[in-house]
Amino acid sequence: MASNRFFKLIVWEFEEFLNFPILEFLIASTVFLVLFQPITHLPFSTIWENLNRSNSFLVIFIIFIACAVFSRSYAGTLDRGEIKTLLSYPIKRWELFSAKFITQFFVLSAIYLAIFSLNIPLMGLSPFEPMLYASILGLLLHLLVVCSVTTTVSLLIKKETITVLASAIPLFGLETIGGNDSFFTGLGRSNVIFNFFKQSIAVSSESVAFEDFVLAVAFPIVISAVLLLVSLVYFSFIMEVD
């Protein structure tokens, strides 16, 4: 019964997500991605550099879109009173929290993967190109961090617009200040992961130690796990819905 209810909640959340202007979002993302693409039919090493540049664009784009989607889902529904309505039904709080996160995260991931896959025809890459998957790993880890941060801020602030600003601006600022060299930024982590894999299949001027790679992967996972755990405990056992 509980698993059935959880599945129904996922369906509910998914249908709610479909009301987000996904089509407009996809078109805008695609246009930006194409505009950011340099000339195709370049030597492989240059294509890889372009692939990494494309990641940089998506890292910034992820911040704003994921913040908008997650603040709408948590802070927006709290602000509008929809969560009060939902929590008046026989729904366990952890189920609602998890259903919201899982649905938004997987749908956003699918959308980004769809946009990212445009790189394949644009750069003339094979779908089995290993560096594509290295890029995807970096992007998904970054998406996880952004989603977790926005979820936590949503529960603290409970106002949609302020949550977007309070999440996106510091995250964007962090990317701008930290740039490509910090484990604290999506750009930095993506770079490390990308270059770590790149050096194993081609001669690379930027060598990345295994420890740095592990840190680049572990840091976003640990940060997200901590934030999500704190948010889940707060949502399930402490938060009052007025």
Place this chain on the structure above:
Amino acid sequence: MNLGTLVANTVGLVKSFGSTVALDGLNLEIPKGISGFVGSNGAGKTTTIGVLLGLLKPECGEATVFGLDCWRNSFEIRRRTGVLHENNAFPGNFSGRRFLEHVADIYGVTDSKQSAKALLKTVGLSDSKDRLIKGYSAGMTRRLGLAQALIGDPEFVILDEPTANIDPLGRIDLLNKIKELHKEQGTSFLISTHILSELEKICDWLSIIDSGKIVDQGHINDLADKYFANIYVIEVSKPAVFIEKIKTLSNVEQAWIEDEKIYCKFKNPNEFFTEIPKIVVALNLELKSFRKSLGTFEEIYKKTAVGPKNGK
């Protein structure tokens, strides 16, 4: 009252929001049946409902529904309870039908589509079932709220301002539906509203809250007896003349005129029964009616919640 007959109960409930004390030692008793919950704006009605559903955690005191602790066992309580909040918010991009199907799924209703269809018909939204909720009028949203509160045949239904924004015919239908559900399925209702004349038609229990405390509560007949003992309503052709005469009698404690009717409180009503015809004849008046005042909800409310504030 025997706890076994209570659906909901609170003892010494305290709940504050910052420096504002919303509930100040609330002792609420809601028996099986149809209960009214009345009080002025900000008296604590919505906060009480929030506590009963486990949405708000009380600072101290006890709150139980079906004998279960409201904060710790809120899931079980919500499984057996339907609720219409004062400001219900529904996902605007769902159609009314789809929304109710989702809610029915959550309640584990076997045939959610059929259940949603039947409830839409009950609340008079069959023609608008496929419209998006954001396109509904305030009254239609309220009707939808009522439908979702009745999904899954709950044992207990909490309705906060259920008739707000609903047209007169819709209100009559709703009150009849509540009576019907109570009669046929034994559903208990807690109805919070400011429209006392509507409560009067269906409730058999009244709880009056003021400044976070229960001012009085009880079966409506008991409350009427308590506040209107020895009060009689007299209708005569010239009330002003009649009242001047009876005020001089030693048996009359208090007499006043409301809506051309004389309300009179006696020390010993039996003595007065024989005197009335004599006075009427002596003053050459016409006696239209003479009956015991049962007290309307409005009159009872005036004597409780409003009374203390005016220092009476």
